[in-house]
Amino acid sequence: xxxxxxxxxxxxxxxxxxxxxxxxxxxxxxxxxxxxxxxxxxxxxxxxxxxxxxxxxxxxxxxxxxxxxxxxxxxxxxxxxxxxxxxxxxxxxxxxxxxxxxxxxxxxxxxxxxxxxxxxxxxxxxxxxxxxxxxxxxxxxxxxxxxxxxxxxxxxxxxxxxxxxxxxxxxxxxxxxxxxxxxxxxxxxxxxxxxxxxxxxxxxxxxxxxxxxxxxxxxxxxxxxxxxxxxxxxxxxxxxxxxxxxxxxxxxxxxxxxxxxxxxxxxxxxxxxxxxxxxxxxxxxxxxxxxxxxxxxxxxxxxxxxxxxxxxxxxxxxxxxxxxxxxxxxxxxxxxxxxxxxxxxxxxxxxxxxxxxxxxxxxxxxxxxxxxxxxxxxxxxxxxxxxxxxxxxxxxxxxxxxxxxxxxxxxxxxxxxxxxxxxxxxxxxxxxxxxxxxxxxxxxxxxxxxxxxxxxxxxxxxxxxxxxxxxxxxxxxxxxxxxxxxxxxxxxxxxx
Amino acid sequence: xxxxxxxxxxxxxxxxxxxxxxxxxxxxxxxxxxxxxxxxxxxxxxxxxxxxxxxxxxxxxxxxxxxxxxxxxxxxxxxxxxxxxxxxxxxxxxxxxxxxxxxxxxxxxxxxxxxxxxxxxxxxxxxxxxxxxxxxxxxxxxxxxxxxxxxxxxxxxxxxxxxxxxxxxxxxxxxxxxxxxxxxxxxxxxxxxxxxxxxxxxxxxxxxxxxxxxxxxxxxxxxxxxxxxxxxxxxxxxxxxxxxxxxxxxxxxxxxxxxxxxxxxxxxxxxxxxxxxxxxxxxxx
Numbered sequence: 001x002x003x004x005x006x007x008x009x010x011x012x013x014x015x016x017x018x019x020x021x022x023x024x025x026x027x028x029x030x031x032x033x034x035x036x037x038x039x040x041x042x043x044x045x046x047x048x049x050x051x052x053x054x055x056x057x058x059x060x061x062x063x064x065x066x067x068x069x070x071x072x073x074x075x076x077x078x079x080x081x082x083x084x085x086x087x088x089x090x091x092x093x094x095x096x097x098x099x100x101x102x103x104x105x106x107x108x109x110x111x112x113x114x115x116x117x118x119x120x121x122x123x124x125x126x127x128x129x130x131x132x133x134x135x136x137x138x139x140x141x142x143x144x145x146x147x148x149x150x151x152x153x154x155x156x157x158x159x160x161x162x163x164x165x166x167x168x169x170x171x172x173x174x175x176x177x178x179x180x181x182x183x184x185x186x187x188x189x190x191x192x193x194x195x196x197x198x199x200x201x202x203x204x205x206x207x208x209x210x211x212x213x214x215x216x217x218x219x220x221x222x223x224x225x226x227x228x229x230x231x232x233x234x235x236x237x238x239x240x241x242x243x244x245x246x247x248x249x250x251x252x253x254x255x256x257x258x259x260x261x262x263x264x265x266x267x268x269x270x271x272x273x274x275x276x277x278x279x280x281x282x283x284x285x286x287x288x289x290x291x292x293x294x295x296x297x298x299x300x301x302x303x304x305x306x307x308x309x310x311x312x313x314x315x316x317x318x319x320x321x322x323x324x325x326x327x328x329x330x331x332x333x334x335x336x337x338x339x340x341x342x343x344x345x346x347x348x349x350x351x352x353x354x355x356x357x358x359x360x361x362x363x364x365x366x367x368x369x370x371x372x373x374x375x376x377x378x379x380x381x382x383x384x385x386x387x388x389x390x391x392x393x394x395x396x397x398x399x400x401x402x403x404x405x406x407x408x409x410x411x412x413x414x415x416x417x418x419x420x421x422x423x424x425x426x427x428x429x430x431x432x433x434x435x436x437x438x439x440x441x442x443x444x445x446x447x448x449x450x451x452x453x454x455x456x457x458x459x460x461x462x463x464x465x466x467x468x469x470x471x472x473x474x475x476x477x478x479x480x481x482x483x484x485x486x487x488x489x490x491x492x493x494x495x496x
Numbered sequence: 497x498x499x500x501x502x503x504x505x506x507x508x509x510x511x512x513x514x515x516x517x518x519x520x521x522x523x524x525x526x527x528x529x530x531x532x533x534x535x536x537x538x539x540x541x542x543x544x545x546x547x548x549x550x551x552x553x554x555x556x557x558x559x560x561x562x563x564x565x566x567x568x569x570x571x572x573x574x575x576x577x578x579x580x581x582x583x584x585x586x587x588x589x590x591x592x593x594x595x596x597x598x599x600x601x602x603x604x605x606x607x608x609x610x611x612x613x614x615x616x617x618x619x620x621x622x623x624x625x626x627x628x629x630x631x632x633x634x635x636x637x638x639x640x641x642x643x644x645x646x647x648x649x650x651x652x653x654x655x656x657x658x659x660x661x662x663x664x665x666x667x668x669x670x671x672x673x674x675x676x677x678x679x680x681x682x683x684x685x686x687x688x689x690x691x692x693x694x695x696x697x698x699x700x701x702x703x704x705x706x707x708x709x710x711x712x713x714x715x716x717x718x719x720x721x722x723x724x725x726x727x728x729x730x731x732x733x734x735x736x737x738x739x740x741x742x743x744x745x746x747x748x749x750x751x752x753x754x755x756x757x758x759x760x761x762x763x764x765x766x767x768x769x770x771x772x773x774x775x776x777x778x779x780x781x
Contacts, residue, residue, distance in 0.1 A: 145633070161625065163760070256748065263745035268738030275748065432747070444777070451775050455646075461777040468632035472640050476771045477725065478748045486630055486640065488772050496764065 015335050016379045024338065027345040029132045034123040036209060039070035042078055042232060043215035045085035046225030054078065057234070059208055062129035063342050063351040063386040071208050074231035079200070079240040082229035086171045086198040087246050089226030094198050095168070097224070099155030106151030106193060108221040113144040113186075116217065120210055124182055125342045127209040129351030129387070130305050132343050142467055143186035146485075149469035150190035153490060157195065160487050162496040168196035169272050169495045170248035173241040176211075177254045178204035178353050179308040179409075185211050187484045188251055189228060190469075195493035197249065200229045202241055206354050208232040242266060251492060252276070253310075255407075256433070256478050274482025274492040276310065276474055278407040279435030282428035283313030283464060284450065286421075287322045289440035293462060295329045298413070301438055301464040303337060303349055303391055307411040308357070310479075311436035313464050315404060316415045317424050323417045327395065331376055334391045339380040349411060352387040361389050361410030368394045368403040373414070399430055407433070421446060425453045434476035438464045457483070508538040508684065510545060510708060511691035513552030514701020519709075520544050527684060530595020538684050541709035543717045546676065549705040550723050553647045553674035556702025561644055561672045563700075565620035572666060573616035575697040579609045579690060586658060586686055593657045593683035605686075608659040611757070615666040618766065622671060626770060635779045642770040644672035645750055649718035650728035651711055656757075657683035661690065663757045664728045667765040669704060673726065676705040678715070684708040711736075719743035726750040726769045 039056070041049035054072035061068055074082070094102075113120065120143075121135040130139075157166050172192045176184035181203055192199050203211035215230045231237060235258075242250055242262050249272040252262050256277040266273060283301045285294055301313025318326050342350035352358045369375050373394040382388040389410055397404050397414040404414045418424040428437055436458040439447050451459045457475040460466060467473065472483035482492045508527075509516040518524075521542035527535045560568065579586060583605055591601035626642040648668040653660020657680045665677045679687030691706040707714065715732055718724060720743040727749050729740050737753060744751050752768040754761050 260745050260748060263748065264742045267741035267745065268734075270753075277748065447777065448775075451773075454773075457771060457773055459773065459775045461775060463636065463776055463778055466632070466634065466636065466776055468630070468634070468638070470630040471632050471638050471776070472630070472772045472774050474772070476643075476645070476773070480748060481750050481771075483772050486774075487628070488626075488640065491767070 012331070012335060012376060012379045015331060024346045028341070029122060029125070029343045029345060031122060031126060031343060033119050034126055035119065036069050036123060036126070040072060040208070040212045040232070042072050042074050042082070043212065043230040044078070044082045045229065046219065048215070049078075057205070059127055059206060061126050062206075062353050063383070065385050068126060069209065071232045074233040074237045076240045078231060079237060079244060082200045082231050083171060083173070083241070083244045083246050085226035085229050086200050089224060090170055090198040093224045094227050095196060099157065102193060102196065103151045103154035105221060105223050106147050106154060106190060109217060109223070110144045110147035110151060112217045112220055113140065113147065116213070117141070117144070120182060120213060122343075123213055124210045125350070127207050128178065128181060129342050129353050131347040131350045133345055133347065134305060139180055139183045142469070143182045146183075146186040146190045146469045150194040153191075154194040157490065157494070160490050162491060162494050166494040166496050169493060170197060171246060172197045172199045172249040172251060172493065173244065173247040174199055174201045174251045175238045175241065175254065176201065176203055178207040179305060179310070181207040182210035182214065184253055185214055191484070191489045192251070192493045193227065195490055197493050198227045200231060200241060200247070202231055202233065202238050205232075205234045239265075248272065249493065251482070256480075259480055272495075275480035276482070276484060277478065277480040278433055279310045279312070279475065279479050280315060280405065280407055280431045280433045281311055281313045281436040281438070281456070282315045282317050283438035284424045284428055284440065285316065285318045285322070285326060286441035286443070286446065287319045288442045290442055290462060291329070294440045295326070295333050297438060297440065297462070297464045298330055299333050299337070302413040303411050304465050306349055306352055306389070308353060308409055309465065310407075311458060311465065313436070313438050314408060314413060315428075316413055317427055318415060318417050319424075320417045320419050327415065331393065334376075334378050334393060337378060337380065337391050339378065339388070339390060340383055349391060352389050352410065355387055357409065358387040358389060361408055361412065364402060364406060364408045365392060365410075365412055368397070368401065368414070371401045371403075373397045373401055373403060399427060405431065421450055425450055429453075429455045432478040435479035436460065505536070508536045508688045508708065510539050510541055511694065511704065511706040512545065512549045513556070513705070514695065514699070516692070520548070527682065529592045535592065535685060538688070538708045541707040541714060543714070545707060546714055546717050547721070549676045549707065550647060550721055552702035553676055553705055554723055556700050557644065557646055557672075557674040559700045560674055560703045565623070568670070568672065569616045569619035571698045572612060572619065572670060575694055575699070576609050576612040576616060578693040578697055579612065582689070582693060583609070586689055589685040589689055590658050593685055594655065604656070604659050608662045611659070611662045612666055615670040618670045622766070622770065626767065627772065630774070632776070637777045637779055638774065640772050640774045642671070643773045645769045645771055646673060646725035647723065648673045648675050648726035648728065648769050649721070649724045650675060650677045651715055651718070651732050652677055652679050652687065653731040654680050654711075655683065656680075658686040658690070659757060660731060661687050663762055663765065664731060665704065667762055668726065668728070668769045671766055671770045673769050674703045674705075676707065676718070678707050678709065678711060678718070681708070681710055715740060716743060719749070720746055722747045724749065726752070728752045728765065730754045
């Protein structure tokens with residue numbers, strides 16, 4: 001069944017001319033502060049290996065397609081060296097380092113991230129394509145906050161609710177995605193180290209730079225050699241890490257497809273596993289929602305980080321009585337989004353991270369039209385170089401459409417309608433995923449009624465895409481298991 | 497019992513959706529006591545029986561979770577009351593099935609019933625012990641609530657016929673899940689007795705489903721079934737774990753592989769089948 005919605009201003013060009021084409025002066029951040037090296041080795045046992053010893057690949061700026069740096073490809077031998085280094089460090093050093101001492105290292109790292117925050121933000125934006133406003137205000141401060149939060153846990157594990165003297169697991173293999181490169185590194189490393197584990201971290205192939213910068217920070221912090229090893233490479237590096245017999249724990253953030261493969265690969269090995277996988281979050285809007293906040297929340301839910309967010313509110317469920325009004329306001333706002341140079345401080349939507357991801361977004365979006373949904377696209381002018389996708393909203397979407405079922409991981413929103421709270425819950429839960437949902441209503445009792453029935457690990461009420469180190473994050477069902485953040489985030493790294 | 501009277505034997509059936517059907521397949525298998533003497537022809541559940549139990553369990557879980565935690569505790573406690581009143585009967589079945597001394601059998605049943613009461617007391621503690629408020633930096637009230645995974649399939653202990661059923665069943669149920677448990681294949685009688693008692697314990701039909709049958713036939717279906725959220729295979733022999741977990745990964749199931757029925761393991765099992773759901777709510781005037 002289709003959701004019939006008529007948009008008065010279906011013509012985005014006329015909407016654009018009504019808005020009068022707001023002009024902004026350029027406000028570029030300087031790239032010079034990034035100090036990116038021409039090439040990087042692997043960070044093993046506290047030292048960078050020589051790049052000459054490895055095969056390599058380039059990491060590029062997705063906004064310009066310019067090469068940023070030559071990155072080493074870790075092969076099976078390198079993975080083994082990193083794991084052995086972590087194992088040695090665990091046995092000889094880190095397991096004998098007291099909680100208060102571990103805490104002080106983590107506090108140091110938090111401070112060093114704060115000190116070098118501008119450099120980290122610029123490097124992240126160059127490597128990832130996300131707006132500098134986001135790296136500066138969200139990614140980097142939250143990364144520091146995670147280290148700061150878990151630092152305080154390192155000497156208080158007995159009070160975390162997992163027994164009197166909970167033990168670490170050992171060597172943790174951690175594989176992170178390209179959408180929040182530094183932040184995901186912090187989410188993985190901080191609780192693991194606080195709990196007393198040593199780590200081998202593999203950043204994503206397309207976004208290795210801030211992890212390598214973090215390696216330099218770990219050197220400045222004088223973290224003992226081998227406690228954290230950072231190895232770059234493609235999927236084969238990750239696979240070698242997953243299968244290494246001396247790895248005791250795998251923590252993975254990425255697609256449900258790869259997560260499933262990892263769970264299969266390590267089946268029966270006794271390795272601990274936590275998975276933070278895909279999502280198809282529903283943002284549910286009731287007719288009594290606070291209207292301006294709600295429109296901003298929908299925008300933030302799907303266009304934050306170009307929609308490269310596992311918990312993105314990619315399905316908008318609007319109560320039928322206000323659907324037309326919401327769509328009109330939403331499209332006005334979409335048309336005002338500034339898409340373009342991520343280094344410009346006024347930019348709202350930056351570059352898609354890679355050509356590959358752009359192809360996937362384009363392919364899935366094309367199915368939306370083929371299956372009969374109506375496409376509304378921002379008229380923004382896209383730069384000629386780089387990977388870009390304009391903010392896009394689909395109406396007349398049915399629950400069976402691919403754009404309503406599959407994770408697009410891009411700035412593409414599917415709008416559906418509902419009449420009753422029961423129907424909203426039923427539609428929101430009609431997915432194998434279960435990561436996050438939003439609920440918009442001024443009626444607290446209804447919000448809690450809905451929240452209780454949503455099958456999701458995170459529920460945002462009258463807000464969306466908020467993160468905090470004290471707040472557990474993670475999914476149910478095929479969005480994975482285990483939590484990151486909060487007291488619950490320690491469980492992933494304790495042998496309890 | 498009068499020595500001269502011919503006893504009336506019972507037909508041992510499945511417990512699915514609050515009813516006691518034979519297997520849809522019409523199959524039974526012979527169960528013998530520890531000395532090899534015939535006890536009963538027990539229903540041999542088929543894949544289809546399991547799938548029907550999943551449908552019932554899914555529907556019942558929403559009902560079970562919508563009851564108050566206090567109420568769920570009372571329902572589990574009620575089953576313990578029923579079991580206590582038929583303590584001797586269960587102990588006799590355990591003695592016969594396991595070939596242990598009657599004193600041992602009585603002790604084992606006592607421990608099992610006590611453990612049920614322990615779980616009854618958990619239902620309204622889980623939220624406080626595993627959840628709580630989170631002091632986020634912003635104008636939000638943020639709280640984490642443990643919620644059940646949904647439908648959990650479990651394989652009971654192969655030899656410990658009563659106690660070995662309690663933990664794999666009631667941990668998940670206390671957390672608000674519905675459960676499909678495969679009783680000990682060779683020693684299913686105590687499990688079937690408990691199932692019969694559950695019929696007078698106010699469990700919504702489908703929350704507790706007890707199948708009798710073969711592990712090798714049913715465990716792989718439990719692992720691969722798309723509408724099962726959690727899998728407890730701690731009591732399945734270790735050589736089978738790789739294949740079962742691999743199948744369970746198809747729908748990213750939560751898998752418990754632990755062994756033993758001590759408190760630490762019990763809490764670990766409980767934690768495996770709960771999810772932390774975190775709600776952010778704005779604060780403002």
